[in-house]
Amino acid sequence: xxxxxxxxxxxxxxxxxxxxxxxxxxxxxxxxxxxxxxxxxxxxxxxxxxxxxxxxxxxxxxxxxxxxxxxxxxxxxxxxxxxxxxxxxxxxxxxxxxxxxxxxxxxxxxxxxx
Amino acid sequence: xxxxxxxxxxxxxxxxxxxxxxxxxxxxxxxxxxxxxxxxxxxxxxxxxxxxxxxxxxxxxxxxxxxxxxxxxxxxxxxxxxxxxxxxxxxxxxxxxxxxxxxxxxxxxxx
Numbered sequence: 001x002x003x004x005x006x007x008x009x010x011x012x013x014x015x016x017x018x019x020x021x022x023x024x025x026x027x028x029x030x031x032x033x034x035x036x037x038x039x040x041x042x043x044x045x046x047x048x049x050x051x052x053x054x055x056x057x058x059x060x061x062x063x064x065x066x067x068x069x070x071x072x073x074x075x076x077x078x079x080x081x082x083x084x085x086x087x088x089x090x091x092x093x094x095x096x097x098x099x100x101x102x103x104x105x106x107x108x109x110x111x112x113x114x
Numbered sequence: 115x116x117x118x119x120x121x122x123x124x125x126x127x128x129x130x131x132x133x134x135x136x137x138x139x140x141x142x143x144x145x146x147x148x149x150x151x152x153x154x155x156x157x158x159x160x161x162x163x164x165x166x167x168x169x170x171x172x173x174x175x176x177x178x179x180x181x182x183x184x185x186x187x188x189x190x191x192x193x194x195x196x197x198x199x200x201x202x203x204x205x206x207x208x209x210x211x212x213x214x215x216x217x218x219x220x221x222x223x224x225x
Contacts, residue, residue, distance in 0.1 A: 001160055034213075043202070043217040044158075093157050101146040101165075101206055103213055105157035 002028045004096050006106025013084055014114055021079045021109045023094030029074035030096035035067070038091045038108075050077045084113045115140055120203055120216025129225050133190040137203035137216045140184065144205040144214075147179050149188045152200045152218070161201075162188060193223045 003026040013019050023033060032051050036044040048069050050056040056069035066088075068080040077096075081088055094106040120137045127133055135149075145166055150158035162177035164170050164186075170177045176189040186205070190197055203216040 004157075006157065041220075044215055046212070049212065091155065095157075097213075101208075102160065102163055103148065103204065103206075104160060105150070108155065108157045110155060 002026075002096075002098060002102070002104045004030075004094065004104045004106045006094050006109060008109060009107060010110045010112075012112045012114065015085050016083055019081045019084055019111060021081075021092055021094070021111075023077045023079070023096070023106050025075045025096040025104070028096075028098050030077075031074075031099060032097045033071060033077040034095045034097070034103075035069060035077075035079050036093045036095070038093060040091075044093065047079075081111065084111070086113045089113045117141055117214040118203065118205060118216045121219055122217050124220040124222065126222045126224060127193055129193060129195060129223055131193050131223070133193050133197070133221060133223075135188040135190075135201050135203075135219050135221070137186050137205075138184055139186075139205060139214070141207060141214075142181070142184065143207040144181075144184075145208060146206045147177070147186050148204040148213075149175075149177055149186075150202040150204060151197075152202060154200075158202055193221075195223045195225050198222045 005024045035047045047062045048056045048058045050071040058064045071077045093108045118139045147164045149162040152158040167179045167181045174191045178187045200218040202218045206213045
């Protein structure tokens with residue numbers, strides 16, 4: 001199957017700093033990429049939908065100024081958590097959609113804000 | 115009513131058992147159906163992908179889609195301890211639309 005690479009897998013940062021998470025589709029061009037947040041033993045919570053070359057669409061309740069998404073190319077999307085606080089600590093996952101409606105996920109990033 | 119309903123379990127079976135996982139949905143426009151396996155603190159892994167109705171088999175896994183009943187299933191034969199994970203169903207209506215997920219079923223296969 002197709003590969004979606006997500007880095008870093010784990011990051012620990014101090015409160016107030018910004019963290020960037022990268023999501024790359026390695027062997028296909030992704031028409032759309034999605035960003036999710038997942039709390040322990042809970043399902044995926046969609047944060048935003050990202051299309052190459054256009055502004056991301058954020059879900060209700062997600063602060064677009066805190067969670068900056070850049071979709072620079074058909075193979076790369078980044079999520080920047082700005083001025084991170086402990087409540088932003090979570091597991092973040094990206095996914096990428098192929099042209100035939102298959103959705104592939106990255107391996108996830110565990111963010112811990114101290 | 116949620117777009118997709120999935121029994122969260124947990125489900126516990128002995129090794130070698132046949133496992134049946136199910137999702138129901140309300141939107142008759144859904145055409146693309148997927149099953150994912152997610153291990154703890156990992157991203158979901160695509161197991162099965164089906165377009166429209168019918169069955170699809172891949173090794174020990176069989177996916178079934180019954181659009182008339184708005185019901186999809188994933189069967190796991192000869193279950194192994196390594197199958198212990200959370201299984202998510204997902205579906206979408208057509209190109210460009212968002213994906214809808216079940217809440218996931220937690221499966222434990224006991225050696």
